[in-house]
Amino acid sequence: YDEGAGLEIIHDNHIIHRDLKPENILLVGSGDELVLKIADFSLSRKLVPGKYLETVCGSPFYMAPEVLQFQSYNEKADMWSVGAILFELLHGYPPFRGTNNVQVLRNIKSSASLPFSRRILQQSHPDCIDVCSRLLSVNPVTRLSFNEFYKHKFLRM
Template identity: 40%
Template sequence: MTGGELFDRIVSKSFYNEKEARDTCKILFEAIGFCHSKSVAHRDLKPENLLLQSEDSDSAIKIADFGFSKKVLTPNSLTTQCGTPGYVAPEILEGLHYDTKADMWSLGVIMYIILGGYPPFIEQNQRELFRKIRKGQYEFHEEYWGSVSADAKDLIKSLLTVQPSKRITADQALQHKWMLQDASVLAAQDLGANLSELRKYNAKRKFKAAVNAVMMANKLTSLGMNFKDNLKSESSLG
């Protein structure tokens, strides 16, 4: 995947509009729709797991990291609480049985970010973050969403629906009015202001990931040193 992360490619653009956002969402819905047709739930959809195959194409998007993926043999047969804060579906947080619809919630979060430039659920306190997710408390702030088409917002609402049975599938998302809208109409919907916000969000996300990587490296180094010290102690006793 030499093209790097999808979000890095988006924020490098000089111009950005709803057509480009729609084209990206279409690929994601098709990819997850294929997984779901094979009864596979990904369970950890987030920007870090959306990669580009090459530096030459914006459309060769690949979904990565199937470490949490699971076969869904029957509806609502999954029970493991897994995923990433901010993207995880409310039914998982509630400890309920769930299935592939949990992925559609995560795609709703990703679509919100792709269009708005920031996540729908933002809280420093994780307990408060999870409370908002469980209740589906988010809004379309006028400053960034006033110029976004009503159809795009309607699709997001259909994805960020707390009750899984009322949440749309990937196939239904692909048939939504916004997904079928004329390309020239969507190309006229400029997202320049939201692209600036997405750059800020992406920079924070990358910084947080870098900090976590350093913390993990330090922890592993510490564990390695303790392991060596224990070996020395054992050898001196032996």
């Protein structure tokens, strides 16, 4: 399996997972035969292309700002979650925290830039920082789509 197969299947079938987070990414196998699997589709929904959903659901640390703001959203909400997971893999904690949805949203909105640590910026490949930054675009219009993410040079390394 390649690195995007699970997301590709979800995308191709017009499904929004709505609860992508580290706990819902499973590592199966051993050695060189490791496979990432996406789990827990209890909040997932089929989305007609060009349409939007409005239900606020998911885990606050990984929810896109449009979801936290009770705005309509599409599959790009899942791409924010992918960016938050990547950020957490780099840092050991999610990009925006708070004790509730309101605080998480406030922290997203008050941040002038992504809270990358100096160490991560110095030690990570620029393509890694770029893909993470573009996935965590507050504006869903400028956020990477699945296809843009899948074709990003960071995944082609």
